[in-house]
Amino acid sequence: MSDTEQAIIEQAAAWHLASLGHAADGAMDWDAFTLWLEADPRHRRAFDEVALADALLGDHPGALTAQESANDDWAGENAQPEPPRRSFALRWTGAAMAASLVVALAVWQFGMGSVQTYATDMQARQIALADGSQIELAPHSSLRIEGRDQQRIALEGGAWFDIRHDPSRQLAITAGQLEISDIGTQFDVQSAAGQVRVQVAQGRVRVSSDALGKPLNLTAGHGVTFDPAGGTAEVMAVPAGKAGEWREGRLSFDAAPMPLVAADLSRYAGVKVSVAKSLRGRRFTGTLVIRDGEAALRDLSQLMDLELGRSGDGYRLQPRTR
Structure with a gap:
């Protein structure tokens, strides 16, 4: 689990405690809670899973008893199991965050369900x-x-x-x-x-x-292209009928980076395509018919004035030599 996911679980556990009346300052800030939920879709999932963990432990208190026995810092030797169906968060107000984290981590894995x-x-x-x-x-x-x-x-x-x-x-x-x-x-x-x-x-x-x-x-009618190299995202208009056009045997591009164009051709036209490093900053706008992969690749090379050559068992696009 990444540091980001762990931080989200910690936040979710804190909000769950607050919703049960155990906020650090004694009051639940519902406006702030709503903003937190809407800030990231992972927040809602984490909060729901922490709440589910609480409910599961209420139904199965033995699971909590086993966890207590394995952690001397959490409860002493004389700790007694709590009555069934009582809120886990209410039982552990003193160490609620630690308990919430342990259970949330378990539920995060449990929530994965079948794969x-x-x-x-x-x-x-x-x-x-x-x-x-x-x-x-x-x-x-x-x-x-x-x-x-x-x-x-x-x-x-x-x-x-x-x-x-x-x-x-x-x-x-x-x-x-x-x-x-x-x-x-x-x-x-x-x-x-x-x-x-x-x-x-x-x-x-x-x-x-x-x-x-x-x-x-x-x-609807909009799209985004994300480039991890610069962490940039370009939002653009998508004409009606153009999204998912590969299902109809066509590929339409609007200022698409050449590596993405090559990847699409490799995937949909059935030909392996690579591009020279010097072309990775170039963009292509146009529509290619992909029923004949090699023909689509030749069309692209002509439209972009590029040289098309063999590379192993595929093709490589590179700047044309003058």
Whole structure:
């Protein structure tokens, strides 16, 4: 677990105690609590899991008794188990934060639930979530789904998401350094070599990252391209019908970095493509038909006035020699 995740759990434990009337200053600041929840989608998940941990220990006090026996600093030899179904936080007001952390860490792992992994080769794959949401995993991509409610997803490659609106659940998708939070919408995510592109077709999503600082809210018809090299995010308009266009045999780009263009061609056109280091700062705008991968690659090289050569079992784009 990262330092950031641990800090979030600590904050969630403190807010849980405060909500039960055990705030450090004796009062619960509901306005500040609301702002904290809205600042990062991970805050809501952590708070819910800490609250669940409290409830679980209320139902299974033996788990807490076992933890006490293993930690002499937490309780003495004469400590007695508390009656069932009493709030764990109320039992441990003196060392509530430490107790909350131990249980929250356990629930964080417990909350992972079953793990489902998917991977594709040359063909895309349809994935149905339990709530009726649909994911189309792009070729040469992988997806990892975790959590009791399938609410945590890790993507490598590309995917189209059609997510059913459910106010009680917030889906979180990690791609590269970005986390995309969904409240019920259609959007496309492409990730390659750390660069990530998100395009929203319907609804809205929230994009956050430690590298960004302030989260971005994207509505339908907008997208963002994230470059980890400089930690920059470029927001741009996405014409209707362009998001997820790879599903119809086309790739449209608007000032896309060349490494991302090459990765898309490698993934969807079935040809391995690399770009010279000197081209990584160049951008491409246009549409490529990907049914014939080599033809799409030749079109790109001509449009960009680049030299296309063989490189191992693939191709390499480099500046044209004069």
